[in-house]
Amino acid sequence: MVKMKFTGSGRMGVLLLGATFLVFIYKIIIRPPNHSTVLNFQQWIPNIKYTDSMSSNSPRNISCDDHQSRDKLYLEFNFAHHGRLGNRMFHYASLRGIGASLKHIPLWKRTDPIFQLFEINYNKSVSPFRLDNRVFRNTTNMGIYTESIVDMKNSSTNISIYGYVQSWKYFHNIEDEIRKEFTLQKDKADRVEAIFKGLNVTSRIKVGIHVRRGDFLHFLGLTVAPKSYFDKAIEIFKKILVNPVFIVCTDDLKWVEMNLLTRDVLIVHESVFIDFGVLMSCDHSIVSSGSFGWWTGFLTKGTTIYFRGYPGPEKMYKFHLDDYYPPHWIGLY
Numbered sequence: 088m089v090k091m092k093f094t095g096s097g098r099m100g101v102l103l104l105g106a107t108f109l110v111f112i113y114k115i116i117i118r119p120p121n122h123s124t125v126l127n128f129q130q131w132i133p134n135i136k137y138t139d140s141m142s143s144n145s146p147r148n149i150s151c152d153d154h155q156s157r158d159k160l161y162l163e164f165n166f167a168h169h170g171r172l173g174n175r176m177f178h179y180a181s182l183r184g185i186g187a188s189l190k191h192i193p194l195w196k197r198t199d200p201i202f203q204l205f206e207i208n209y210n211k212s213v214s215p216f217r218l219d220n221r222v223f224r225n226t227t228n229m230g231i232y233t234e235s236i237v238d239m240k241n242s243s244t245n246i247s248i249y250g251y252v253q254s255w256k257y258f259h260n261i262e263d264e265i266r267k268e269f270t271l272q273k274d275k276a277d278r279v280e281a282i283f284k285g286l287n288v289t290s291r292i293k294v295g296i297h298v299r300r301g302d303f304l305h306f307l308g309l310t311v312a313p314k315s316y317f318d319k320a321i322e323i324f325k326k327i328l329v330n331p332v333f334i335v336c337t338d339d340l341k342w343v344e345m346n347l348l349t350r351d352v353l354i355v356h357e358s359v360f361i362d363f364g365v366l367m368s369c370d371h372s373i374v375s376s377g378s379f380g381w382w383t384g385f386l387t388k389g390t391t392i393y394f395r396g397y398p399g400p401e402k403m404y405k406f407h408l409d410d411y412y413p414p415h416w417i418g419l420y
């Protein structure tokens with residue numbers, strides 16, 4: 088279903104120099120305060136446990152081209168709670184980046200859903216596999232870059248990574264490659280194009296907005312972005328872009344319809360894959376919380392604004408915004 092609401096001409100925005108300056112000002116004013124830490128974020132995420140299905144107790148086969156390569160070193164991700172699309176993208180990208188740093192061959196399951204959306208052409212990713220003589224390298228927390236994961240010391244063993252690897256820093260070294268791999272498969276790209284055409288926005292500047300609420304609302308302590316955040320972000324883009332159109336994908340249609348609709352805001356609500364494709368195909372991004380939105384922000388080529396209030400009051404969470412969000416993104420409350 089594609090919902091079209093209030094298409095039409097937006098007003099002409101004020102252009103370029105002053106605009107860039109405005110964004111600059113926002114960036115300066117809204118500096119991150121220091122993070123104090125009380126809670127461990129992982130305590131708030133359910134279903135994290137070590138899993139048998141990935142342990143070395145059950146014999147598994149390694150990829151055909153690497154079979155029995157005793158002299159090679161491998162890297163696997165060993166974490167039961169793989170999560171949904173955005174989390175999987177983080178884990179895949181990070182494993183690739185860490186593998187490139189450590190000169191280990193990353194292994195990834197071919198059956199992963201990311202292979203159904205993107206043009207990933209990574210052929211070491213066969214499953215099942217068996218990894219002998221591995222050591223664990225554990226991450227400390229969600230949203231924190233754990234430097235010891237990519238430590239070159241003592242890296243002459245197979246390595247099994249356990250925990251969330253959700254930081255752009257893990258795959259900064261191969262960012263271009265990751266962007267290329269996360270290209271939409273043709274049928275999804277065609278569908279996205281058809282949606283833009285149907286909305287008559289093909290030639291307009293598009294700002295994708297991801298409004299994540301749903302389960303986060305029920306998650307004790309996780310903050311969802313308020314209406315005022317989206318209004319502010321939309322205003323900024325209206326000032327710096329010429330006649331932009333805003334395209335919203337969300338897990339809470341009702342809230343968006345009640346709070347965000349104006350003449351320049353459209354909703355697309357089709358499927359996880361297509362919604363993702365629509366947002367990543369926009370020119371700029373406004374993201375709220377969660378890794379789904381994070382990745383749409385990462386894959387759009389323009390400016391990304393994120394909600395600084397996630398995951399919650401900074402005093403309550405161990406969560407490093409600098410590790411989680413790339414430095415050129417703009418944080419707003």
Ligand SMILES: *[C@@H]1O[C@H](CO)[C@@H](O)[C@H](O)[C@H]1NC(C)=O
Pocket residue numbers: 146147148215
């Ligand atoms: C591993 O590969 C061998 C030979 O190709 C096959 O016979 C065996 O069933 C495979 N084991 C698993 C667990 O896939």
Ligand SMILES: *[C@@H]1O[C@H](CO)[C@@H](O)[C@H](O)[C@H]1NC(C)=O
Pocket residue numbers: 151152210
């Ligand atoms: C994997 O990809 C590399 C380079 O893309 C290629 O040389 C190699 O033959 C491929 N291996 C398999 C088993 O497909």
Ligand SMILES: *[C@@H]1O[C@H](CO)[C@@H](O)[C@H](O)[C@H]1NC(C)=O
Pocket residue numbers: 149155156157158159160161217218219220243244245
């Ligand atoms: C790493 O694991 C592979 C596959 O199980 C194994 O063949 C290889 O000997 C291991 N490497 C080391 C250094 O133990």
Ligand SMILES: *[C@@H]1O[C@H](CO)[C@@H](O)[C@H](O)[C@H]1NC(C)=O
Pocket residue numbers: 137223224225249
């Ligand atoms: C890392 O996590 C694994 C899986 O939970 C655990 O077995 C191992 O003891 C941990 N290692 C360290 C050093 O914390």
Ligand SMILES: *[C@@H]1O[C@H](CO)[C@@H](O)[C@H](O)[C@H]1NC(C)=O
Pocket residue numbers: 240241
């Ligand atoms: C490397 O491993 C040895 C034991 O295997 C340990 O004593 C040493 O502290 C480790 N070095 C580093 C830098 O982790």
Ligand SMILES: *[C@@H]1O[C@H](CO)[C@@H](O)[C@H](O)[C@H]1NC(C)=O
Pocket residue numbers: 287290291
């Ligand atoms: C499509 O949008 C263009 C401006 O981008 C406008 O001129 C045209 O009238 C629109 N067509 C329809 C059918 O709304």
